[in-house]
Amino acid sequence: MTERGDESAVPLPPPGTLANPGPRPPEELQRLERAWACPTGWRFLTVVNNSYVGVIYIGTAMLFFVLAGILGLLIRVQLAVPENDLIGHAAFNQYFTVHGTAMMFLFAVPMMEAFGVYLLPAILGARDLPFPRLSAYAYWTYLIGGLAFFASLLFRLAPDGGWFMYPPLTSYVFSPDVNADIWLLGIGFIEIAAIAGAIEMVVGVLRTRAPGMSLDKMPIYAWALLVLAGMIIFAFPAIIVATILLELERAFHWPFFMAEKGGDPLLWQHLFWFFGHPEVYIIFLPAAGLVSLMVPALARHPLVGYRWIVLAIVGTGFISFGLWVHHMFTTGIPTLSLAFFSAASMAVSVPSGIQVFSWIATFGRGRITWTVPSLFILGFLFIFVLGGLTGVMVAVIPFDWQVHDTYFVVAHFHYVLIGGMVFPLFAALYYWWPQLNGQTLSHRLGVWAFGLMFAGFNIAFFPMHLTGLLGMPRRVYTYPAGLGWEWLNMISTLGAFILAAGVALVLFDMLRRFGLRGRVDADPWDAGTLEWLPSDNYGTRSIPLVHTRDPLWEQPDLARQVDAGHHFLPGPVTAAGRETLITSPLDARPQYVMRLPGPTWVPLLAAVTTAAFFLLLAFKLVAIAIVAGVLTVVLYCVWMWGSDQGEDEPPVDIGAGIRLPVDRSGPQSHSWWGVVTLLLVDGTGFAALVWSYVFLWTVSPEVWPAGDARMAPLWWLAAGAALWVAAGGCFAWARRALRRNAHGMLRLALLAGLGVMGAAYAATLYPQWGVAGLDPTEDAYAAIVFALLSWQGFHVGVLTVMVLYTLARSLSGRLHAQRRLTFDNTMLMWGYMVGQGLVVIGLIHLFPRAVG
Amino acid sequence: MGSRRFTGLLVGMFAGLLIWAAHFVLVYGLTGLACARGLGGATLLGVALVPAAIVAATLAALLATGAVWLAAWRGGGPAGEGRDETVRFVRWLTAGFAGLGLMSILWVGLPALQVPVCA
Structure with a gap:
């Protein structure tokens, strides 16, 4: 193995080296525990540790999933029979808008980011994410913004223009009330959380990996989060710009989307879908990454085709940016332009197919264990492949012209999104639940829940293909009898309730068994990746030296060595107490020790003032909003004041004779990368x-x-x-x-x-x-x-x-x-x-x- | 490794897909503009200009991506400063992305020969 020159990093010790082979001083562990102690009582709100922020983040995303799901059930009740007047059309418009918006912006993306916050440091062997306070801030903005968004329903002020908010319907002429502003400003600022998460992921994946975890040994999930972050970086700005332009049009009558003044409503559609299509993959890829973490453990076989999956994930990420116009096939865009997007829409199915074949091959080579996560993953494969097939159908332009804006499309994207994200998510919840307190969720209830969810989902959404082909348009609050839609709609409604019963069963079991212990010492799946090392609030006791893709399988005795402090950085080395290793992006060679911040009120306070700024603006309370904005800036400054302590500590010993500087400035620093x-x-x-x-x-x-x-x-x-x-x-x-x-x-x-x-x-x-x-x-x-x-x-x-x-x-x-x-x-x-x-x-x- | 050198490595590694993206933006922008200005049917010496330009851009993109693929396959491409196995991995991915790029560029370019421009 050749070591090429990289002056910024130290060479790695050979595989099998114990960085700190001798017994550790007894007070070292206590100092580590003290430095990473979780604040208790009401001070828990100051927590920034990813293990805790991640869990409450996931819990909050589940809450919004349930709330948006209840809206989905209300929609289904309204549509169960023709000419139903249970819910008026105005409320129905708000319900489907909030259902779609919340499922995408308050559940799917945040849930994937929340899993990233929770899992990423653990699978990389880091003690925390590189910017813990940023994660906490992102979480609080998301919680407050999400609650305010749902609260708008109670006052009948919720947005009602559909989740994609097309102007001119949503501009000031046709939507003069604040409903649309709640969407634009309320959802707009929650995107701060997504971008903050993306910055964490990029810097976390590239700079905080355990020594030796070179790019070719990184878990697929880390690749997926890296691509997720890259996609957020290049997709979310388009929707932010669109949101700003529409709000400027609504507030000040700047006519970006008004045809009579030279604007064009299609500008919104382009910007929205340039974000909106990659969004689907922003949701799917990390879920697929979770599947790639679980499948090897559940099949008891290393992932087949590691390099091909990396190729597929990155390829999907890129090509997904060339698909946005396939949501606009009926807008009169030139035929040849449509053909480009149709071709790219078909091309993207190739890398998705590679992943599916790889998982099937891993199951085929190994020995599948019939656990609840395995069932959900098989369910995912079935449903997602069906959604992919109808995706290729709607990529065919003439077919899309026929089914555009019908229930066929509703069926398609629920197959893709529920299949591609919700089923893997439930597999993941079952799989990683033991990390919370060592207990597994009930197998018996889990099998029932899976059966209800799988059957309920297909009963609810398969008939929608047919209602769509029979011509039923989306977003109608009712329909006349005699069109052949009645029984299909009734079946869909029944299916939706069966699906909901399955979800309720899982939630019941979770509530029964909830508890946060900090300490993780269970590995019920006999998995090979680092998150199953014994760990506590501080992550693992020492940071392992890694030289394989499945270290727990291929590096015998690793768990004991790490827990006994025989690897890197077994205890605090600076006065700060909380530290992690920064490593080089390619080979993960140690570069410096990074000091991490502890509990603080600032992220929560800054989130409150940020939320106040945007929400007050939505209600046109400009003067108070400005006060909140100024306060936010002041809080940012307070937040940063204690950072940038300079290179004031002498180099420290992390083990294996390696001495590293504490914190760095310049292009190598994590701050620069952020x-x-x-x-x-x-x-x-x-x-x-x-x-x-x-x-x-x-x-x-x-x-x-x-x-x-x-x-x-x-x-x-x-x-x-x-x-x-x-x-x-x-x-x-x-x-x-x-x-x-x-x-x-x-x-x-x-x-x-x-x-x-x-x-x-x-x-x-x-x-x-x-x-x-x-x-x-x-x-x-x-x-x-x-x-x-x-x-x-x-x-x-x-x-x-x-x-x-x-x-x-x-x-x-x-x-x-x-x-x-x-x-x-x-x-x-x-x-x-x-x-x-x-x-x-x-x-x-x-x-x-x-x-x- | 600082952020700039790593960015260089990423650009080299993703070259095949970046060329695909550039080609996509070019042919889409060209078609959109030509149709907006009523030039979709423009000809020069009997050759339809828009499809011809798209074919030319597609060929150029295919050549460039093919060169990336060949270089990576032969052991060139973004070398980086990693260990041998990391460098081999990066080269394999460079070639793989170029292969995916080749397929996608061809796929996106082909309709120019089959579909009317602005109909």
Whole structure:
């Protein structure tokens, strides 16, 4: 085995090495336990440890699953017989909108992220996620936002435009009340939780793996979470931009989607489905990753075709971005364009097929154990394959034209989503339940629950294929008798209640056996992956050296060695007490020891103020909302103040003669990786906005300026661009000053940077309304120009806070050449913002001239 | 390994799929724009321009992806700085993604020969 040079990481000891072979001092374990103790009583709300946040996250997602499921049952009751007037049409519209929205945004995605929060550190051998407070913050925003969203039903204020909220129906003309705002602002901000989760996953998977767990030995689930995170990074910004544009149209009448002013409702559909289609895979891939973790243990055989599954997961992730128009086959898009999407929709079935064959092969090679998780996985395979087959059917354009917006589509996506996510989820709940308190859930009840769920699901949803083919449209609150739909609908309703009975049985068993113990020492499935090592609040006692894909199967005695503290970092090595190892992304070689934060109120408080900001805005209580927004920013600063402690500790011994630095700055630090990931999200959002600009020009060139009318003179471009470059120069100046520890110069450079940035923004903004005389309510061109300017303005605002914070750090003596994470983060954001400013000003001035 | 070098490695590894994505954006954007401006039926010397451009883009993308596949298969591609087995794994994936890319590019490009552009 050749070790190539990587100056940032130490070589790995040979396989089988015990990093700390001798007996450990008795007080070491107590110190570890004390450092990771779970806060009790009401202080439990301050918990940030992933083992606890993960469990309450999963529990909350289950709660929303049940609530949205009850709405589903109400929908089915209403549709059981023709001409039913049990639920009025207005309430019915709210029920199906909230059912769909909640199942997607409050159950499916958060549940997969919650499982990630809970399981990821354990399968990687880390003590916690890299940003524990961020996970806690994400959780609390999600909980508060989700509860508020459901509460809107009680006041008949829930959104009613369908889960995809198509304008013009959802714009201010046809939906003047706050219902749509609840969706846009309420769901919009919950996406913060998804993005926070994605950043955790990327940095967690790439940087906190156990030493030796190189990319080729990573559990498939970690690959799935990595792809999930990548997809969130590139898909969610599109819906965030769409949400912002629709809210701007509703609140200020900027006509992005109004055809009479040069807008286009299809812009919403493009942005929504550019997010919406990958969303299906964002849900399915991590569920498939869970299946790939469970199948080897349940079949008692290593996963067949590991490399092929990695290929399939990444391939699916990519190709899923080329499918969005297949939700828009009936919108009049050119035939050839439709054909591209039809082809890609069929291509994506190839990698999905690879995974299915791989699981079947693993079961075939091994010896299946007839446990409840096995049953749910077999159920998943059956249902998901049927959903995949109808997926290929609706990928055929003429067929889709026939069944679009009918119950056939409802049947298809329930087969895909319930088959692809809910059945694996229930398998996973049964499989990992013993981690909570050592108990397994009842086998007898589980078999009954599976039988009811499997039969109930098929009885409920299979007939919908037929009602769809018979022409029954989606989202109708009732239908006349005599169309041949009655008995099929009645059967569906019966099936839905059988399915619900199965779910209720599982919930009953869970409530009966719930209890959180912290300590995990059961391995009822005799599994091979690291999450079944003995562990406690601190994760595993020591961090294992890994050199195989199924370490518990192939590295004998590993569990005992790890629990006796014979591997890496067996106890606290810094005053902080909570630490984990940061390893290199490719080979997982140890790089540095990262200090982790302990319990704190800040994530909860910041989540409360964030939720208050968005929800108050939805109710147009702008003044109080601003107060909440300011409080949120203050809380962010309080949150960060204790971070960035610098490289103030001497290197520490983690075992095997390896001494590592404590915390790092620069491009190797986890903080740098986190900010780069965030900037990818940001850049994708900006790209979606630029794409919207070009799209609107494509459909409405007549509202774009012709000649010099409505255009500012070109020297404004020169001045603005020069100022943006100068703002970038100020930061380069500040960086040089920091490197030399010239603090006065650093502060001067930061202040100068702020001033120049303000001038650059003014030189970008002013000419558009002061010289060109644009009014964003006038037409789609002016609206999208002001949307770009507002986007940049938001970034200038964020940067201003960051620079002032950096200055405060400098003035309080918390910023110098060896303690510079704050500065580096601000610098990354600054560089991005300057680049974005140049694109904005260039696009606004040059594009109309180039095409006019 | 810093974030920039790792990003370089990822770009090399995903090259086949990134080329697919670029090809997809190009042919979709071209068709959409041509149809919006009424140029879907434009011809030059009797050759329909939009399908011809799509065929050309498809061939170029196939060639580029084929080159990635060949390089990875022969033991080139993103070398990284990992241990031998990690590097072999990355190369296998590079070739695999290129193979998937080849299939998908061909699949997406073929309709240009069969389907009317803007009908």
